[in-house]
Amino acid sequence: MSEELSPSPGHEKWSALLEQVALHRDKRAFAELFEHFAPLLKAYLFSIGGRSLNDASVEELVQEAMLSVWRKAPLYDRKKAAASTWIYTLTRNLRIDWLRRQNRQEAEELPDEWEDADEHEPVVSLHLHKLNHELNHSLKQLPIDQKEVLMKVYMEDKSHQDVAMELNLPLGTVKSRVRLALQKLKVNLSHVEL
Amino acid sequence: MSHFHPQPEWLTEYAAGSLDWPMALAVGVHLHYCPACRQAVQQLDAVGGALLEELTPMAVSAGLKASVMAMLDDVPVLPVQKTKAPDVPALLKRWVPQGYTDLRWRRVLPVLHEVMLEKNRDIKVALHRIAPGGKISSHTHTGQEITVVLSGHFSDELGMYADGDFILRTGEHQHSPRASQNEECICLTIVQGGLKVSGLLGVLVNPFLR
Ligand SMILES: [Zn+2]
Numbered sequence: 315m316s317e318e319l320s321p322s323p324g325h326e327k328w329s330a331l332l333e334q335v336a337l338h339r340d341k342r343a344f345a346e347l348f349e350h351f352a353p354l355l356k357a358y359l360f361s362i363g364g365r366s367l368n369d370a371s372v373e374e375l376v377q378e379a380m381l382s383v384w385r386k387a388p389l390y391d392r393k394k395a396a397a398s399t400w401i402y403t404l405t406r407n408l409r410i411d412w413l414r415r416q417n418r419q420e421a422e423e424l425p426d427e428w429e430d431a432d433e434h435e436p437v438v439s440l441h442l443h444k445l446n447h448e449l450n451h452s453l454k455q456l457p458i459d460q461k462e463v464l465m466k467v468y469m470e471d472k473s474h475q476d477v478a479m480e481l482n483l484p485l486g487t488v489k490s491r492v493r494l495a496l497q498k499l500k501v502n503l504s505h506v507e508l
Numbered sequence: 509m510s511h512f513h514p515q516p517e518w519l520t521e522y523a524a525g526s527l528d529w530p531m532a533l534a535v536g537v538h539l540h541y542c543p544a545c546r547q548a549v550q551q552l553d554a555v556g557g558a559l560l561e562e563l564t565p566m567a568v569s570a571g572l573k574a575s576v577m578a579m580l581d582d583v584p585v586l587p588v589q590k591t592k593a594p595d596v597p598a599l600l601k602r603w604v605p606q607g608y609t610d611l612r613w614r615r616v617l618p619v620l621h622e623v624m625l626e627k628n629r630d631i632k633v634a635l636h637r638i639a640p641g642g643k644i645s646s647h648t649h650t651g652q653e654i655t656v657v658l659s660g661h662f663s664d665e666l667g668m669y670a671d672g673d674f675i676l677r678t679g680e681h682q683h684s685p686r687a688s689q690n691e692e693c694i695c696l697t698i699v700q701g702g703l704k705v706s707g708l709l710g711v712l713v714n715p716f717l718r
Pocket residue numbers: 510512513514538542544545546
């Protein structure tokens with residue numbers, strides 16, 4: 315793979331550490347990942363669905379997420395995703411499970427976790443490489459109103475509808491801001507756009 | 509290759525993790541069949557990863573790292589994935605460990621069998637099996653219903669659907685679905701909006717909903 319096609323050049327370090335964990339169960343590498351990612355995951359998990367979780371519950375989820383980084387590291391493939399993307403999807407799936415447990419009407423056991431491992435595209439497109447490479451830069455170029463809605467949709471667990479109500483905007487405006495933002499980030503949704 | 513996909517906002521909310529669970533299940537099952545949507549979600553996931561890095565970090569409490577480090581040796585090694593039912597999307601394997609034929613199908617009508625996966629007062633998640641050539645009488649919808657085709661084909665006034673196709677029906681649609689003549693059709697069906705809902709199969713299934 316040529317240098318300019320690597321996902322997010324600044325993040326090679328995290329990919330390498332994840333590979334150390336995968337190959338050698340390297341605790342020092344894991345400790346470094348923990349120091350960088352645990353505080354980000356805490357910030358991410360702090361705003362689940364507009365509920366205010368107490369500090370202890372958030373940290374319990376952070377712990378669960380980091381343990382699953384340790385356990386699932388052998389599944390990580392740097393050709394497919396930046397380390398931050400992989401850790402994000404793991405934690406997002408935990409969050410889905412957590413919300414599902416909270417929303418259950420009966421106290422029923424949920425033995426299985428939300429698992430989408432085999433749904434990933436085996437073919438890594440050139441387009442994805444390009445997108446990964448430019449993502450951090452293009453995020454900084456986003457107009458503030460577009461970045462705001464994108465952050466809310468992704469990081470605050472809010473639907474387009476929730477964001478529309480919170481910002482007192484028409485739903486169509488929120489949808490078009492998200493769509494414009496994703497276009498600028500080079501996300502290709504052409505096959506589902508009318 | 510599927511021809512009917514979830515709308516772009518659903519793919520975004522799927523990647524953002526904010527889509528309600530049953531809808532996320534339907535989208536996830538569609539992804540199993542649809543390379544175009546998988547590639548889109550891969551890109552949308554990458555956006556999530558980049559946004560995660562934009563958050564202001566929140567310090568974790570002093571003991572957390574030590575306590576996680578102390579647990580590492582007890583974490584079981586990742587089990588090797590068993591692929592007993594390769595045609596079944598991963599998200600459905602908890603209910604369909606061995607393939608569709610071994611399930612306990614309940615007869616609803618001569619041409620229609622059902623396995624309930626989850627049900628509460630707002631939502632019903634089920635598998636449906638329509639016999640070859642089986643036809644469901646014309647009906648409309650009062651709520652939202654999602655159907656994802658898992659195997660076989662069915663058609664209605666609006667189109668013809670095959671593996672992985674993602675079909676959203678709301679109150680404005682009226683249709684009479686019919687399985688193809690040569691094989692049965694198995695679908696994942698998600699009906700939302702409580703007992704008043706009549707879905708793809710809802711008119712017939714509703715009396716049994718209780
Ligand atoms: Zn699709």
